[in-house]
Amino acid sequence: MTVYQLPVQVATFRHWLTELVRRVPSGGGWYGVFAERDPDGLRACFDGTEILPWDIVESLLQDAGEPGGGPLALRGRALYTAATGAHDRRPGGAEALAERRELMERERRYAASRVRALADRLGATPAPGPDDMARLEHDLAWTRDDHARATARVTDLTTRLARLGGDPPAAPPAPATSPPAATPAPPGSPSAPPARATRAGRRPRGARYAWLDDVAEDQGPAPAPAPVPALSALPTGGATPTGARFGGAQPAEPAVRGGAEGAAHTAATDSAEATRAAANAVYALQRLRAQGRSGEAHALLCEALGEPLSRLPALAEELRRAGLAADWSVLLWEAASLPPARLAAVAGVLADAGRAADCEQLLRQGVARPAEELAGACAALRAEGHHGEARALLTAFVRVRAPEDAARLAAEDPRELVPQLVEAARAVSASREGDLLHALRVAGLAGT
Template sequence: MSGTQLRDPVQEFAYFLVCLTQRLNPSAGWYGVFARRDPEGLRACLEGRDVPPWDVVESLLYDLSELPGEHAVTTASARARQLHAQAVAVHDARPGGRPALQERLQVMLREERRTAFRVRELEAALAVAGPREADRQAEDLAWARDDHLRAGARVGELRARLEALGRNEGRRQGKMRSRRRAKPPARPRGARFAGLEVPEEVPEEETEEETEGDTEAEWQVEPAAEEYESAPAPAPAAPRGARFAGAYGQDPMGDVEPADGRAHPAPAPAVAEARRAAATAVARLAHLRATTDGGLVYAELCAAASRPAQELPFLIEELERAGLASDVPTLLWEAACLPPAGLAAAADALAAAGRTEDGIQLLRQCVSRPVGEVAQAALALLERDRTAQALELLAALVRSRTPDEAAAAEAVAPDTLGPLLLAAAERVSPHRHSDIAHALRVAHR
C-alpha cells in the first residue's frame, strides 16, 4: 500500500491489531490462547479479512496491561473501541454482510447453549470428584465458564450489529426514496415564455438504474399484484407434502381445525385483502431484488414483518411462489423481534394457516430475547387459546437457557407460567424437568 493511499476502517483496525500484538508474547496470555485455539481466525483478523469480537480485543488489551512499563492502556482501549466500531460498521455493510451475521449469530446461540450444558456437567462432576480429580475438573470448569461468558457476549454483540445494520440500511433507503421523489425544476411559466420549449433534464446524480421504475406507484402494478386486484382471491389450498400426510384438519401442535371434506366457503373480505396486500408487497420485493442491492430488500422485509399478522402466511406463500423462498427465514426472524402481542398474533396466524413448521421456527427464534419478553409472549399466546404454541415456546426456552434463567420466566405470572414451564420441561426430557423443578423451588425460598 502506497504512503498516500488511505486505509479503510477494517484495514485501519487490522493495522492497530498488528501493532498491539507485536508487543505481546504469542505463546503466553490470552494472545497465546487465541493463537492456539483459532490460528486461522486470528490470522484473518490481523490481515484485515475479518474483525474479531470485542471480547477478544479486550483480552489482548488485558495482556498489554500486564506488561511492565505499560501506562497507556486506557488510551489504547478507547482508541481500540473507536476503531473496532468503525471497522464492524464497514465490514457488515459489505455485500453478504447481513446473511453472514445471521449465520454467525445462530452459531453463537448454539455455542451458548452447548457451553451452558458443559458448565452444568462439570459443576455436577466437581461436586462428587475426589481430591485427585478436583483440581483438573476445577480448571476445566473455569475454562467452560469463560467459553460460556464469551459466547453470551458475542451473541449480544452480533444482535447489536444486526440492529445497527438495519438502521443504516433504513436511512439509506429513506435518502434514496427522497431523491427519487424530488421533482426537477429544468419549466418556466408566464406570458414571456409562451411558445418556448425547454427540454427536461434528468438530475446528474440519478443513475439509469434509479430512474427506471422511478416511483412506488410503478411497483404497485407488477403482474402478480394486478392479477389479485382483478380476480377474486382463491381459497387457501390444503397443505401438501409428506409433513402434512394425514394431518390436514389437525394442527400437529395441537390446534384442531374442521376437516369434514366439505367445500370451504369463499374467503372473507379481510382474507382477500390480506392476500392482495401480500401479493403487492412481494411484487415490490421482486422488483427490488432485480434492480437494487440487498439493503433495500431487507428494509422491505422488515416493513412486511410489521404488517398485520393475518398477512404473514400469505407473504410466505407469495415469496415461495415468486422464487424468493430464501427470504422467508429473514421474514420470520424479523417477525420474532415483534413485541410479545405482535409475535403471538404472528404465531396464531401461522398456526391457523397450517404452516406449523414456520410457526415453530418463529417461536424458537423468539427465545433469544430477554426471558421476561418470552414469558409475555407465552401469556399472549394463552390469551389467544394457543396453549400448544405457548408450550412449544417455553420448551424452546428450557432447551436454550440455563434452568435458573428459564425458571425466571415464572415471575411474570407465577400461577399461570409455573405449571406451564414444568409441562414444557417434561416434554424436553426428565432431566430437564428435574432441573426446572429444582430451580423453581430455589426461586420460591
C-alpha cells in the first residue's frame, strides 16, 4: 500500500494555519462562516490535501485580530508561497492550476454581472420598498465580496502558474463599472450584513467557498455536510511526526498525576516534546538545505519563534549538534525584531536555560530598535524578574547608541530608566556617563 506523505512545506504551512485558527475566538467570524458552509473543503485544507487560498487566510487573520502586515502574516505568507510551490509541482499541477484559474475567472465575471444587476435594481425608479432595499443591499455586499475574492484568486493562480515556468496570460483587472467594495465584516460584528440564506439543498456558490477544483460551479443538490472540527478539536501545535525518520520519537502517554509527581511529569513531558520538535525541525531544515531551497528553510527556521518559546533552548542544542550553529545565529537575529514583549520573553527563556551568551547576543542586536519599543522590552523583562537582562539591554544600548538616543529612551519612563541608564553608562566608561548626563540635562531629565 502506498502512503502519501505531505511535502514538508505543506505540512509546515498547515501547522502555521492550525496555530492561527487557535487564536480565533470560537463561535463566529469568518471561520464560522467557512465551517458552516463548506466543511469538507475546509477539512481538506487542514488535512493538507488542498492549500487554503490566501484571501481566506487573510480573513482568518482578521478573525484573530492580527494585522495583515504584521510578523505573523508575513511569516504565513512566506510559508504559503513555499507550500503552494511544493503543491503545484505535483504531476498534473500546472493543468489543475489552469483549470482552477478558468473556473475562478468565470466566477469573477459572474460576480461582476451580479454586482451590476443588483446596483441597477437598487437605483431603479420607483425605488424598492424597505424590505427589498435591505435584501438587495445585503446581496450586493456579499456579491462584492465574491468579486473581490475571485479577482484576488485569479491573480494568485496566475502567479503560481508563472512560477511553474509557463507563460500564462496576465490576470484581468476588475471592470471599471463594478469595482469591488471592501470585504464585509464577519457575521456577529456591528457592521456585518445579516446572515445569508441559501436555498435548501443547494450548495452555496461564490469565491469564498471555492476551495476545490470543482466548487466554483453551481452543482445543484448536495448531501448534508459532515461537521467540521471545532476549534478546540484541531490538532495541537505540538503534534509532530513520529517514526524512524524522526529519531523514533513516540507520543507521550497521557497520565493524570498530582502534586510534585505531577509537576515533575509535566516538566519531563515538556522537555521530551521540545526535544522531539527540535529533531523534527532540524531534519526538515537539512532536507531543504540539501535541495537548495534556502528561502523555504529560512521560513521554516523563523517558524520556531511562533512556537512555545520554552522549546528554543532544545532547538539551539539540536542545531549545534547538527553543525547548523549559523542557523541559530540567524534565528537570534530574527528574534531581535520581535515585538518588545516577545523579545523580552525570548531573552528570559534563554537566560533561564543558562544560555547567557545567546541572551546577551540577542539583546545587543535588539538595541537598534526605536526607543519606545526598548522601553517596553525593559519593562517586560523587569516584570518577569529578569532584572539582570534588563540591565544588560540598557548597557548594550548606551554602549552603541548616541547619548541623545539614551535621553529619548529615558523620557519613556524617567523614574525607572534614568537611574538605570546612568548606572549602565557608568559601567561602560566615565566619559560615556558624562555624555549621558549632559544629554539628560539638555532633555530636562537630569533631576529625575
